Amino acid sequence: MLSFTEENYLKAIYRLSEGGTKSVLTSEIAEMMSTKAASVTDMIKKLSLKNLIGYEKYYGVKITKQGKSEALMVIRKHRLWETFLVEKLQFTWDEVHDVAEQLEHIQSNLLIEKLDEFLGFPTADPHGHPIPDKNGKIQTVRQIPLADLVTSKKCVIRSVKDGSPSFLQYLSKIGVYIGAPVVILEKIEFDGSLEILIDGNKKVFISRDAAQNLLVTE
C-alpha cells in the first residue's frame, strides 16, 4: 500500500518520464513537486526499495513496470473523479483539479470500479485526457496542436494540453469545448496568432500559445 505522498511522487515521475520512456532528473521532480532536491533524493530511495523506480545515484530515475502500473491507477482515479464532478455534480472544467487531487488517493477498488460503471466507462475526462482502463490500458488517438494544422482544414477539438483554470475559463468564454468543430481561417504571420471559426458560427482570434495548447484531430 502506497502513501499519499508516494503516489504523488510516482505520478510526477510518470508524467516527467513521458509514460515511462525517458529517465528523470532529481531536479525536475523537485520542481514539479514544489519541494527541494534533498527531499526528492530521500523519497527516490524509498520508491527504489519498493521496486517502483530504478535509481542510479547522480543519474536520475526510471520508472519500472510496477511503478508505471501504480501511476496509471492514480491517473485513472483522478480522471474518473474529474468526470464525475463535471458530469454528475455540475462542476465546471476549471474547478475540478484540486478536488480530484484529493479524491485520487482514496483506496478502494470496489469504489473505483463502481464509479467507472456509474459514469458509463468513459474513455476521456473533461479536459479530453484519456482514462486508463482497469488494466492500465490507455486508448491513444493521434492528436496534433491546433497551431500545426493547415488553414481551412476541418478539425475537432479533442483535449487541452495544459489546462490551468484561467486558460479553461478563457476557452469557455470564447466558445471552445471538447468536441467542438473548428477551422483555421487565417494564420497571422506577425505573432503566430490564428483567426478560427468555432462551431461554424463563431469567429475569434487566439494566440499562438493557446493554439499550441489545444489538441485536435482532423
Next chain:
Amino acid sequence: MLSFTEENYLKAIYRLSEGGTKSVLTSEIAEMMSTKAASVTDMIKKLSLKNLIGYEKYYGVKITKQGKSEALMVIRKHRLWETFLVEKLQFTWDEVHDVAEQLEHIQSNLLIEKLDEFLGFPTADPHGHPIPDKNGKIQTVRQIPLADLVTSKKCVIRSVKDGSPSFLQYLSKIGVYIGAPVVILEKIEFDGSLEILIDGNKKVFISRDAAQNLLVTE
C-alpha cells in the same frame, strides 16, 4: 484547517460525549481510536490549543461549540458519502463504512454542497442516521429500541444503533431494512428474544441484542 487525524479525534470525542453533553476520559478516546492514552494526551493538548475542546488535566475533555461544529461537518460528509455510495453506486449498506471514513476527509465545501444537492438533500444515511445540514443542524426524531416496544404494536424500522457489517448483512438476510413495518408477535421470556413480523409477511426470531440495536418509531 484540521488534519485528517485531528478530525478523527474530534469525531470520536463528539460521539463519546454524546453530542457534546458529557465530558470524556482519555482512556475512552484511546479505546475508540485504537491508540494509547499517551498519544491521546498529546493530541488533546493540540485540540485544546485550537479551542476545539476544553481540557483539564486528569479530568478529561469537553468539546467546545467550535469543536462540535467541526465534528458535525465531518459527520455530515461521512453520511452524505454513505448515501451516495448506496443510492448511486449500488453499494450495500454493509460495504460503505470504510470508504466513507476516507471520503469524509476530502476538503471542499463546493463538493459537499453539490453532493448534497445531487442526492436531493437527504436527511438520513443508509443506516437511518440523521445527516446534519450545512449549518450543523440535526433533525431529531424520537426513536426507541425495538426491544422496548410492546407486543402487537405497529412500528417502522428507522435506524440501526451500531451497524457492524455482519449485523447489517444479517438484517438484509432476514428482510429487515430501514422503513420496514414491523410488529412484535411474541416476547420470549427465557432469553429476551422476539418473534417479529416484517412487512406483514415474514415471521422471524431475533435475539435480544439485535432488538436493542434496532431503533423504531411507533
Next chain:
DNA sequence: ATATTTTTTTAGACTAGTCTAAACTTTTAT
C-alpha cells in the same frame, strides 16, 4: 586538462503522530 559552475547527495535538524516506560494523580478498597 583543469578550474568553475551546477546538480545531487549526505548530514543533521524539525514537525506530526505514534509508542514504551516511568512518574504522577485520582479512585477504590480496606
Next chain:
DNA sequence: ATAAAAGTTTAGACTAGTCTAAAAAAATAT
C-alpha cells in the same frame, strides 16, 4: 485514613516527510 489499584501525564525515542547547509560528483568552460 491510608495503601493498593487504576488511570493520566511526562520523558524520551521512533517513523515519515520535510528543510538547510555542507560535501561530493558531474557537467561545462576555458
